[in-house]
Amino acid sequence: MIFAMSATAMLFAAISVVSALTLAYLMYVEGRRANRSNGMVAFHRHLDALSDDSRAYLRQQLNDSRERQKGVK
Incomplete structure (x- = not known):
């Protein structure tokens, strides 16, 4: 017991x-x-560190990506 x-x-x-x-x-x-806002802060910090030409190229890539995603949906 x-x-x-x-x-x-x-x-x-x-x-x-x-x-x-x-x-x-x-x-x-x-x-x-890491939550989503921390990732966005890091992304904006990265954008701020880029030159104007690089920043314009990255914006173009993002816009192209958005257009491709709209076409898929």
């Missing part, structure tokens, strides 16, 4: 530890994940 209670307690303790570690891992991963 005591062994059964001990085994049950150990099972619940193991489940608790695994759950806590899983939660900690998920919080860590979510904190590191």
Whole structure:
């Protein structure tokens, strides 16, 4: 009887530890994940660093890409 209670307690303790570690891992991963606004900020910073000619070429590429996407839909 005591062994059964001990085994049950150990099972619940193991489940608790695994759950806590899983939660900690998920919080860590979510904190590191870059959200969309961070990506846009980096993209605008990249655009600001380009020369005028390069910026015009990139804008043309983006416009061409948008046109191709409109044609696909």
